[in-house]
Amino acid sequence: MRELTFEDVTVRFGSRRLGTVAVDGVNLVVPAGQVVGLVGESGSGKSTLARAAVGLAPLTGGRIRLDGRPVQAFKNRPLQMIFQDPYSALDPRMSIGASIAEAMPRGEPDRRAEVGRLLELVGLSADRAGARPDELSGGQRQRVALARALAGRPEVIVADEITSALDVSIQGAVLNVVRDLQRELRLTMLFISHNLAVVRYVSDIVAVMRHGRIVEYGPVEQVLMDPQHEYTRELLEAVPRPGMPLGN
Ligand SMILES: Nc1ncnc2c1ncn2[C@@H]1O[C@H](COP(=O)(O)OP(=O)(O)O)[C@@H](O)[C@H]1O
Ligand SMILES: [Mg+2]
Known part of the structure; x- marks a missing residue:
């Protein structure tokens, strides 16, 4: 970094x-x-x-x-941005796993494993990779947006x-993910x-x-x-x- x-x-x-x-x-x-x-x-x-x-x-x-x-x-886009509206970052027609994989660098040897690793890093289960954005809550979509940003191996987020x-009730959970990732x-x-x-x-x-x-x-x-x-x-x-x- x-x-x-x-x-x-x-x-x-x-x-x-x-x-x-x-x-x-x-x-x-x-x-x-x-x-x-x-x-x-x-x-x-x-x-x-x-x-x-x-x-x-x-x-x-x-x-x-x-x-x-x-x-x-x-x-290779050294900065990755995450926006307020998680829909803007995620293509509704693509599975979240495909969206995350798409952001990975060319040489990534095992995209599937890397998608799973990133999903778990943001507190989602690896077996959700096939889900579409509209099957997820707003908080889950922001977790995916974070995973997607990390997939590009940025220098700065x-x-x-x-x-x-997000609902106030789930803001804290997403902030916890940011804090844990940071640590x-x-x-x-x-x-x-x-x-x-x-x-x-x-x-x-x-x-x-x-x-x-x-x-x-x-x-x-x-x-x-x-x-x-x-x-x-x-x-x-x-x-x-x-x-x-x-x-x-
Ligand atoms: N594309 C744009 N064209 C014209 N004015 C803009 C544009 N984007 C932002 N602004 C203006 O720039 C100022 C700062 O906006 P913005 O950066 O969105 O503030 P914040 O994110 O702090 O709410 C505002 O006055 C806004 O109206
Ligand atoms: Mg603003």
Whole structure:
């Protein structure tokens, strides 16, 4: 796993005069083997930053690097993104096993065994490989989306609001999978949510985004105990105390 860095990244939609600056000069480091939780209210630019990282939004300015090299210089899609809506990642006509296998590198010797291994890694039974997405719950589909992202052996995973569309009752289970995977595989991950309680649960580092800028960045405990920015304090006030169910 490698370190992901955003250097002075700007993304503008539309014209210079009438357009929107969705991401405004962002500098952000996702250290190798760590989870950076990116939090901020809706419209703050989180998804645009994520999409820029995987090449889905054009940069107006700045650079995105992996271990110092431009991300575009890497072959085999070094970043894998997981989206809020698990349907968008999974072809409804394909079995989930085929969807996962499709994301594997060319030289994978035993795809079937690897599909089984990945399904079990995300807490699903290997014998579900033949199931179609519509036979699964939303939480199970997000597990499959995670397995599919891992199948591509990415350097970095970008997860954008992956629990936001799920029932509160199953959000925790999916977050546990993310946390367990992180402990086991030391993933480098940019984990995005509008919900600070969700971000806190899985992150080593928190970055707070507002109006296209990072207004606060630091180790999760430090930011939560001693927030420096007024906006972070506001986000914290909306968070239930530890032990309470996750809000949405
Ligand atoms: N493709 C687009 N075209 C024009 N404006 C966009 C586009 N995508 C996002 N925006 C605008 O950029 C801003 C940030 O959006 P977004 O990155 O989706 O925020 P978040 O994920 O934090 O909710 C918003 O004002 C949004 O309307
Ligand atoms: Mg978003």
